[in-house]
Amino acid sequence: MNHPPDWRLYLVTDRSLIGSRNLVDVVREAVQGGVTIVQLREKSCSTREFLDLARRLLALLKPLHIPLLINDRVDIALAIGADGAHLGPSDMPYPDARRLLGPNALIGLSVQTPAQVAETQPWDVDYLGVSPIFPTPTKTDTGTPWGLDGLRSLAHHNRHPLVAIGGIHPHNAAAVIHAGAHGIAVVSAICAAPNPRTAATTLRHTIDSALST
Ligand code: TZP
Numbered sequence: 048m049n050h051p052p053d054w055r056l057y058l059v060t061d062r063s064l065i066g067s068r069n070l071v072d073v074v075r076e077a078v079q080g081g082v083t084i085v086q087l088r089e090k091s092c093s094t095r096e097f098l099d100l101a102r103r104l105l106a107l108l109k110p111l112h113i114p115l116l117i118n119d120r121v122d123i124a125l126a127i128g129a130d131g132a133h134l135g136p137s138d139m140p141y142p143d144a145r146r147l148l149g150p151n152a153l154i155g156l157s158v159q160t161p162a163q164v165a166e167t168q169p170w171d172v173d174y175l176g177v178s179p180i181f182p183t184p185t186k187t188d189t190g191t192p193w194g195l196d197g198l199r200s201l202a203h204h205n206r207h208p209l210v211a212i213g214g215i216h217p218h219n220a221a222a223v224i225h226a227g228a229h230g231i232a233v234v235s236a237i238c239a240a241p242n243p244r245t246a247a248t249t250l251r252h253t254i255d256s257a258l259s260t
């Protein structure tokens with residue numbers, strides 16, 4: 048990574064929400080609208096298909112200096128030379144992932160409880176994915192939502208950049224930033240939008256003005 052990571056508008060992909068559109072096209076439009084980092088999240092495809100998609104996204108994003116992170120799969124990240132990985136509580140433990148991916152990889156961890164936040168504090172993780180902030184139909188097997196108050200108190204007991212995820216849309220994005228998030232991660236607000244570029248532009252403006260006030 049030659050550029051420092053910019054967490055402001057973090058797109059998490061979901062092919063089940065993009066209809067007949069091509070994922071690479073949706074991501075391209077989202078980046079044109081102002082997405083600053085992308086996570087490829089695939090829950091049911093084969094390893095071959097995951098690798099192929101990841102390679103195609105990397106070919107799009109690398110020249111634009113937009114980092115590509117791989118959800119769950121350290122092996123896929125390593126195989127294609129992605130910028131890093133995003134890992135949850137049942138994925139590979141952080142110390143093992145860091146050993147495999149090396150000191151320059153971006154590694155983010157999902158945190159769903161204060162105990163998980165505490166566990167991450169000695170580690171040099173690149174960011175925490177605070178999950179979920181609000182209930183969301185996109186992912187229903189979550190823990191109790193943090194809410195804005197939970198996010199605010201987490202921000203006081205944590206030393207890592209915070210990327211908030213879950214139920215975030217233009218109407219509540221500013222409140223999430225004001226509660227202490229460094230960036231906003233979205234799935235449906237961009238993947239399910241009729242125009243991913245416009246959706247990203249609106250979110251990015253909201254985030255940028257919230258960060259400056
Ligand atoms: N992890 C926690 S909530 C979530 C993930 C992947 C889904 C967020 O989706 P949306 O559509 O932005 O609420």
Ligand code: MG
Pocket residue numbers: 118119133134135136138
């Ligand atoms: Mg995971």
